[in-house]
Amino acid sequence: MNELAIDSKDLAKTYGSIRAVGGINLTVPRGAIYGFLGRNGAGKTTTIKMLLGLTRPTAGAAQVFGMDVSTERMAILRRTAFVSEKKTLYPSLTATELVRFSRGFYPTWSDGAVEKYARLLEIPMKQRFEKLSNGNQTKVWLLLALSQGADLLILDEPTTALDPVSVDQLLHVLAEDGLDRGCTVFFSSHQLEEVERIAEYAGVLDHGKLLMESRLDDIKSEFRLITAAGNSLPSQTSPQVLSVAVEGSFYRYVVTKDADSFAAGLSKSGATITNIAPLSLREIFLQLVRKEQ
């Protein structure tokens, strides 16, 4: 059995001369919560569309549960729930009618889950979709996805327009209920705190390139901020040194891999290491994206 829920090899998509996704290799383990990070226009939605068969890759290949996205689309969609970045649905249907509409497509559908999440997320089920607030429209999308009994949840910016309480409830649901069922959650976001809170794995996409992909703990342990005091210390970036900021005689290095050996090198150059600190996901993300620019 394939241990990966999502596996892509050099997956690429171009629109005319615009390269939306430039050959990425995604590996999402089964049962994991994977945060797919990137700025607006980084290529997150295009990647998701290719995984769901909404758009065809220009090059490369992708598999979901070992099934090819180009040839086994139906089998993939039977096991996948999706929340779109654009939270539009049939305007004249109520949430109850949307449930009725969606239910028949999935043998694994759970009416119990509908009741549970409708109550939890406080969704007005009898109101037409067009009359709902943006936040409630997002909740309806989530309700439909969560009730599907899917093995894979693909959520594109799932917390758009949600208030902090609803975001909290959703993250709790994804972390607790999703993992209890062994469901894989792949969600794109630029809300780094949300990813940091629940994700086990993270990938950072920028300008169609996957800058980094790893277990979140590994990412965090890999990056360090080293503050050193000294004169004429190195101020050049390198593959190991993502950035250098100089303030008077203080140098702040963001380093990846082997922070201790880098600090030892600085000490040999006469520097005084004043601090070696871990970075938050936000700081790591910003460093990676800035370096890419």
Add this chain to the structure above:
Amino acid sequence: MYVWKCWRDTRSFFIVFLIIAAIVMPVAAVVCVGTHLVEDFGTSAFSTTFGLILTAVALGLGALGAIHEFAEKTAHFLFTKPRSRAYFIWVGWAVGFAELLAVATVNFLAGWATLSHYSKNPFHSTLNGSMTTENFLDALIFCVWAYCLTYSLTVLLRNGLKGLGASMGILFGLPYFAAAVRWRWHIDLPLVPGLPLGTLPLAISNIIWVLIAVLFVLATQLVVERAEI
């Protein structure tokens, strides 16, 4: 499921026209009672209302019943359901087609029953001669053609009004185009659905017209299947 959604989208229009189809001939008969108009002009009124009502229904259902996922920006919702895009195209088409046939049947039965009440032979008028089933079949074929064309254009142009406008332009412009070609180059173009194609028998021509209509929908399916969402 999707059948229910298609029915929900078109049911108001369908029910209104079903009522119109059921009452036009009986009401006209009541108005004409005692004047012999029903007996004399009934057959032509029958076939005319049949064609008119059915054309309106075909155009309306084609525009309303077609999938509106692109216009409503819900394609990413529908096309991530575990069904092929062809399924959605043909289910939408089938629901509208069934409604079109239902209106045709009700209109025919209401007209026939009304005229039967006033005349021993409801398909014969002393002034306008006899009607045959072919009169009704011609109108029906035209309407199936109109329905398929409107349905396809609505999906392809991603807008009900645009689809309806383009379809009406083609349907009502074709006879003028054919007349212009005949006048300029003396060539007869077989461009009016429901009429014989060249020297072919009418039955064969009708089958060909229906196949052409279905080809529109098939072409639409191929386009939608390749569409990037």
